[in-house]
Amino acid sequence: MIKGLYEAHLPVSNLERSIEFYKKLGFWFAWRDEDTAFFWIEEGISWIGLWVGEEHQTPYHPSLRHIAFRVDYEDLKQSLTWLESIQVEAVPFGGRTSIQPFIRPDQGNASVYFNDPDGNSLELMCYIDVPDELKHITDKLSFEEWENLVGSVR
Known part of the structure; x- marks a missing residue:
């Protein structure tokens, strides 16, 4: 449907x-x-x-004022360069201090965040293929950490 x-x-x-x-x-x-x-x-x-x-004054919550846009993995790896080229600043997600894109192995996706001029939360996000033996990882990993980890199990 x-x-x-x-x-x-x-x-x-x-x-x-x-x-x-x-x-x-x-x-x-x-x-x-x-x-x-x-x-x-x-x-x-x-x-x-x-x-x-x-309504633009409504405080942010993940269920309000947020949209994630689908991109591919390689584009997400270059997302900070792209955002900088269009003069948009990435922002840390949640309690993170880093603006770097990150991998969520347990969810099978990767993200980077930024805001629009009104503070609406925008996200570039892609699916990732997670080997079964890594699906239990709940930490948010950098691309380098992820690629090293995946290389060690394949």
Whole structure:
């Protein structure tokens, strides 16, 4: 029945500023009205809606004001360079102090985080193939730690 995500929405305080930010991410501008703008993430497949309103003041929680965008592994390895090239700063996730992308072996994914101009949490995320003998690891590992670990079991 369900095939994927069609749309997601985020609150913003300034539509013009947000439009420029999301264009920098490479999304395709779809349409706008007075207080709303939509961008295709994957044209004809999924898009993001930006809505001007006081809701942008809602405190962040992972269940609110957060979107993860799918990327591939090699792109995620280069994500800090890419973010820097479009003048976007990565941010640490949770209690971490490092902005470096990291691997979650127990979840089978890897991530790097950044914020939009209103503090909405954005994430670049990819799936990773985790050997069975490493699926129990709950630590967040750097790419170097992960690749060394995987190399030792394969």
